Amino acid sequence: MKRLLTIVGLLVLLGGVAVCAAEDGVTDKEVVIGAGLDLTGAVANWGVNIKAGMDAVFSRVNAAGGVHGRKIRLIAYDHVYQPPKAVTNAKRLVERDKIFVMMGHLGTPTTKAVMDYLQDKQVPNIFPATLASIWTNSGKYHVGDLATxxxxxxxxxxxxxxxxxxxxxxxxxxxxxxxxxxxxxxxxxxxxxxxxxxxxxxxxxxxxxxxxxxxxxxxxxxxxxxxxxxxxxxxxxxxxxxxxxxxxxxxxxxxxxxxxxxxxxxxxxxxxxxxxxVYPLPTDPGAFLDQYRADMAKYAPSLPIDTTNLYGYQKAAVFVEAMQRAGRNLTRDSVLKAIESIKDWDPGWGLKYGYGGDNRRGMSNAGRxxxxxxxxxxxxxxxxxxxxxxxx
Amino acid sequence: MTEILSSQVVSGLATGCVYALIALGFVLIFKATDVVNFAQGEFVMVSGFISYTLLIGLGIHYGLVLLATIVLSGVMGVVLERVVVRPIMDAPIFSIVIATIGASIVLRSSAGILYGYDVLPLPTIFSKDPIRVGFVQFTAMDAGVIGFSLVIMVALYLFFKLTRTGTAMRATAQSQTAARLMGVSVTRIFSLTWAISAAIGGVAGVLIAPIIYLDPNLGFIGVKAFAGAILGGFGSIPGAIVGGMLLGVIENLSGYFFNAGIKQVSTYILLILVLVIRPAGLFGAAPIRKV
Missing domain, CATH: 3.40.50.2300 (Response regulator)
Incomplete structure (x- = not known):
């Protein structure tokens, strides 16, 4: 009896370990991504459009079977461009929705408010929708994208x-x-x-x-x-x-x-x-922009093409590329490493993405x-x- | 220096006039019914969207839009009184006030659902190009807002002083019982008061939305106007007008002499100071209690 108990106990422990090893937000069939956006406040035009842009990419990828067999699900909450609400939303996303990463979190003051929390929980803060220089020099869990x-x-x-x-x-x-x-x-x-x-x-x-x-x-x-x-x-x-x-x-x-x-x-x-x-205009030529215009027409027909939704669109596109590179074994570490492996990568619009290095955790420094x-x-x-x- | 200061005062007066109109709406309802209507700011927002729909959606002439907006806002006031306030008229005042807050949230969210939360530009007939009179520089927009507000205020004054209905409204404000005994239909007066308050809010909306842009959160301007009404002495009509105008000017000047942070709180600092020195506000009558 005692032996049986020990075995059961060991199994439970092992099971526990096995459960811990899988990352939050990643199952065999799905990846859950979180975003805190302003959907009803002072910069709602940015928030609504960034979400639409990201959704367009994810919808297209999901329709084609997802990334390595996993569909991407984006959960976005409205923080009204108010830092205290951003914190509540981030906690809800991390602790209740169990997101894999935070992506495209909108606003500098609002993202700064959740910065320490995400770091404590070791949840990567990928390409926040703020180009403040703080995201390029705050260590492992934060990666900016475009010129600050x-x-x-x-x-x-x-x-x-x-x-x-x-x-x-x-x-x-x-x-x-x-x-x-x-x-x-x-x-x-x-x-x-x-x-x-x-x-x-x-x-x-x-x-x-x-x-x-x-x-x-x-x-x-x-x-x-x-x-x-x-x-x-x-x-x-x-x-x-x-x-x-x-x-x-x-x-x-x-x-x-x-x-x-x-x-x-x-x-x-x-x-x-x-x-x-810091990225091409939505009306510029290029294969990537043709795809963007087609995706927006298909998945967000009510919104006109605009720099705001293109901003979210390009973030999601780079993130999908990173998930492709990370392979089937998707963890927070592997996706961060995959982002860091991107060098001289052009999705097809003349703007090249390349990880800047540990002193400049950004993907592009182009501007005009x-x-x-x-x-x-x-x-x-x-x-x-x-x-x-x-x-x- | 004087040139810049005088432009500051003029543009402050323009914003202040809009505060004054909204504050008037607060005070009229309060005087007649003892209710503080926290949906007053929402009248401003809704009228902005009404005129936006009529102008952009239906392409109606500006003058007609102005008239239609004022009438429709008035109707909204009557509906709000009938649906939200009248059924609970016998409840404690506090409950009614909460009900008006509820109404304001419903209106704000409905506007958000219908129009989205993005800011929209509302066209106006007043130009925003500079005009110079002597050393004072301002825009036709400023002058238009001030002029139009003054016309509304004078019209209201004449209405209350000269018409039978106006007299009945003043009587109701003084004593509902006595008014009733004199044959005044108090419920009709209540409806009318809400209609007038909402219509004034509607005018404020048409005037301010082209300046600070139209969005569902526009109604929060009511909070500042409320402060203006208290500043002038809540319950006093001249107080609401002076309080609102003063607020607009003080805001501008404090932003000019200090910074954006001080500008933001200047209203409330002033409010606290006034209430400490004169608890009844600038024009309010000190409450007299029989012992």
Whole structure:
């Protein structure tokens, strides 16, 4: 009897070990991916579209049988661009839904709020939908994808000073981890490379929508260019309010402002607005973009093609490539290693993905300048490898 | 300096006028029925969507849209009073207030389900190009908002002072029992009060949505307007107007002299200060209790 008990006990223990060895969120037939997005708040346009873009890729892959026989299931919750809600959602995803990885988590302040938690639980934070430099230098569990806000701002500053010969530059930034990334990097770039400083540093709070006092301060500073570390609601409103007091500087900002919504809201006030693009425009040629347009037409017919859903689409495409490389034995470690193995990989649109190394956990550092002309975003520069710009 | 400051004051007044209109809606309902209607902000949001649908969806002329929006908002006020408030009129005031909060959540979510949570640009007839008068710089939009708000306020004043219905409404606000004894139909007055409040909210929506964009969360502007109403002395009509306008200007100036953080809390700092010094608000009558 005693022996029998020992055997049963051992079996239970072994069983326990066997259960522990399988990763959360991975079964023979399925992989469960989590995402925290803003679906109803101040940056809902980004959230809704990122989800649609990721869903389009996963739907196509699932229809073709999945990755190594596993279908991908995306569970996304709405955090309304509010850090406390992002934390609740992350706990729900990790502890109740047992997700394999977090992917495309939207927003810098919201993703920063769940950063430590994901790290404690050893859940990889793959390609969060925020290009703050923090994701490329925070260790094993975080991997960014495209050129960071810091590096993009480096490009902006160099362009303004060298090509436009503008020396009076002001910064208008969201007062949180998002706005500060580019704001501080721009300040450092001005000081170290050009021996200059911002002529005004003007902040706003997330979800603010009245910028008349900011416009007044910017006008008083006499800045010839204003770098807007903002999303899509702010640049049109700021431009409007600056124009209302007869102030017409160059407005230029990082990739989150480069969306069709900015133009829809701003109309003639955003003509000439400039931005940095870190992946091709949705209307560009290329096999990958043809597939994107076909997938969006099939799986998200109600949404127009836009940089926002392309952003989610390319994240999911790179992630699927990593899962292909990880093979049938899918673990958090194996998928992270697979991501790190990606070098010089072009899904078919001219933009190459390659893991930057442990000091720069990102997949691409390409960027180019774009501007609004006749109500459309068009390119003004060619692709270039952006230089790394520190925040100090 | 004076040039910039004066533009700040003008654009602050424009936002303040919208606060004042919403605050007026709060105060009218409160005076007549003792209920604080927390769905007041939602009148602003819903009217924004009504005019968006009429303008963009159906392509109707702007003037007609304006009129239709005001009428439809009024109807919404009456429906809300009938469906949500009247059945529980005998319940404690607190329950009614909670019911209005519930109504606001329902309205907000319905707008989200119908239109999505994305921000939409609402067209307007007022240009956003700069105008210069002397050294003051502002936009036609600012001037239009201020002018239109003032017209509405004057019209309301005349309505309350000169018409029989207006007098009946004032009478009901003073004493429901006495009004009833004088032959005033108090339930009809309640309906009318809600209709007027919602219609004013509708005007505020048409004026503010083109400025701060239209989305289902637009109704949260009601919170600031509520603060404006308290600032002026809750229950006082001139108080609501002055409180709302003051709020708009103070917000702008504090953002100009300090930063975005201070701008955000300036409203509430001011509110606390006023309540400490004058608990009844700027225009409110101190409560008199018979001992």
């Amino acid at each position: 806000y810091a590096d993009q701002t480096g490009l902006i500053v160099d362009y303004l000073v060298k090509e436009r010969k503008i020396r009076k530059i002001a910064s208008f930034y969201q007062d949180d981890e998002y706005g500060l990334d580019g704001h501080l990097a721009g300040k450092a770039r001005l000081k170290h490379t050009h021996d200059l400083a911002y002529v005004a540093e003007v902040d706003y709070k997330r979800a603010d929508i009245d910028f008349s006092s900011q416009a007044a301060k910017l006008k008083e500073s006499g800045a010839d260019a204003v770098i807007v570390q903002a999303v899509y609601r702010e640049p049109p409103r700021l431009a409007e309010q600056c124009h209302a007091i007869g102030y017409n500087p160059v407005f230029i900002g990082p990739s989150p402002i480069v969306v069709a919504k900015t133009i829809e809201l701003g109309g003639k006030h955003v003509e000439g607005l400039m931005g940095v693009e 300048l774009v501007t609004v002309k006749d109500g459309k975003w068009i390119k003004v520069g060619d692709w270039m490898e952006l230089k790394e710009v520190g925040r100090k």
